[in-house]
Amino acid sequence: MDVIMLSRIQFAATTIFHFFFVPVSIGLAFTIAIMETMYVVKGKEEYKRMAKFWGKLFLINFAIGVVTGILQEFQFGMNWSAYSRFVGDVFGAPLAVEALLAFFMESTFIGLWIFGWERLSKKVHALCIWLVAIGTILSAFWILAANSFMQRPVGFTINNGRAEMNDFLALITNGQLLLEFPHTILAAFMTGAFLIAGVSAYKLLKKQDVPFFKKSFVIATVIGLVSSIGVALVGHQQAQYLVKTQPMKMAATEALWENSGDPASWTVTAFIDTENQRNTGEFQIPYLLSFLSYSKFSGEVQGMKELQAQYEQQYGPGDYIPPVRTTFWSFRIMVASGTLLILLSMYGVYLAARKKLENGNKWFMRLMVFAISLPIIANTSGWIMTEIGRQPWTVFGLMTTADGVSPSVTAGQVLFSLIAFVAIYAILAVVMAYLFIRVIQKGPYAAETQAETSSDPFDKEEYRHAIS
């Protein structure tokens, strides 16, 4: 394999892995901040215990998010140095601001939060987790500002053979960003919420610490419902924006080889023949693609063949059609997962409102445990669609991915790093799953029993001190 392919695989693998954890961190930090605020306002110990228990899972997850994030910042320069040279003037700024504004905030206040339970006043302690939560959200904003530039480059001019920033405000008010950011953040809230709901469902099924997990389940499904509906609503806006800004990605998402005709039907499933550029066995819903694209039941969507001809005229000869199958199916997996999540959280909220959680439907609760994975699947497939659908471009219309690779790095070097990173990430995943399960099995009241049975008298003393 050549250096470009290896670099792509490495970037995809490390970025996808990193983004398993990021939404969980954002979502959990936000939910824990709400729980701790309830503790401060209502003064009930139970909310503090909630913040602490879910905080344990949060910290296990956060650690991996942080360390895999270091690699993210480094690998633009390491593997994509030509890209970095070309866009650094524009693209570097949001990354630097992310570090300065968000990373410092997260890392300092997470330290204060972990170690500050006994040292800080209740209010200041709660403020710390809010600052962590805000830090994670700011971090998302700035990295998405950078990504939005790749989807729809704005606020720059080509000068000295590279993209140079000439309008910072345009960069952070990029229409792409204004949709991508809420979509991602709401998806992250949803991810954290379904993690808490799923774990709670598991414990409720086992009838362990029922009051604690019932309350957690209710908080989580409410956040889950609001955010999953929000994700879908913003997603609809994004589709309309996509038709305007990246029609080729839209056409690939729909496996639309020819122009759709007016009104456009939405293809639910199809066998895609990329070689002959046609589909067979299409199952379609009339009018729906027009609605998705324009919020009305008429309007044509351009097909890939016509766009290919158009791009050849505009950018010169080349293949401008992205991997159609991957784009098409990842979009459908995302939408299906998202729809399922809305339905599940609706039913969850309904059960909670009717106070039927305890003796509710066992199958529903089992489904909720499984549903922990759904937002993660949706997040991942959404990003695969976004990034694969933009190919062959790395910055749409400006630079192709193949042109961005580091000329001085060899395939051997990348193969070595790819194996090393995949190996260490696999180990991290196993270790993390082990710790997660341990914490969940022990439950929220574990600290007490552990301290009581501890053979170390000092532990006991400290414990008494801590609750007095």
Added chain:
Amino acid sequence: MLSLNELWFVLVAVLFTGFFFLEGFDFGIGMSTGILAKTDTERRVLINSIGPFWDANEVWLLTAGGAMFAAFPNWYATLFSGFYTPLVLLLLALIGRGVAFEYRGKVEKASWKKTWDIVILLGSLLPPLLLGVVFADLIQGLPIDRAMEMKASFFGDIVNFYSVVGGLTMVVLCLVHGLLFATLRVTGDLQARARRMARSLMVPLAVLVVAFFTLTYFNTGIFEAHGGILVGVLAALAIAFVLAVVFSGKQKDGWAFGMTGAVIAMTIATFFIGLFPNVMISSIDAAFNLTVDNAASGHYSLKVMTIVALSLLPFVLGYQIWSYFVFHKRVHEKGHLEY
């Protein structure tokens, strides 16, 4: 008046200095868990002594990287791709280390802890070694061609006698700095041993520092370019070093720690002053050097970044200092150990 390019060069230098000063003692503490601590509790005390801080300290490196990317894209691109293999090792070390701090105390099993102890030791030893090598290479010069591409051999261009001495110097410097940090954060026997070990390392450290700067004199061109200032910086470094020895002998731990911090700052200052106005030196042809001008972003971008950085920095410094104030009490064996 500084040009914006020069200002950003200084800012990158300041960020790296802050990183080595702060994360330097974290690395030292990490190494000392392997060589100073005798029991599991002592190991935990040491890890907890940096518990609330290490993550934010590491962000100084990320911010330095981000600042390089934004202000000097060519510097970032050439350096990060040119030093590909050492940076892969650095990342593996930092990934393992960060997780190890968080996970080590989560399971009460000897084999579990022992595994993470090895990760912490390696994860704290490798970064200063690798970064020391990289910085020594930077002032020594690297095979950078006309297109700003650095095609360096791992053994030879990157790992050579001079750069390894630089790496080892950085390792021992961080270790001593960390041991002195421990004298401020722990109590009793552990504190006394940390002090003793720091003192016993002063002679080897002095040998390394002298050897490194002597080699620098012969191996690099930085004294020809900046002899005047560098003599002053090195004199300050020597004075700080002597004072570190004197203060640690008198058990004035805070002062001694401040002085090793000053030694670190002067070392990093030497690298950056030596480089200026270049950011990377080509061993092929001086015309291929990357400089604060040809490696930099445009004026507009630098201006925006300057406004953002200067308005955010006071807050960042403020809450970081506050966090040290909140956790100013020493970590006791009998106290609650989070990690």
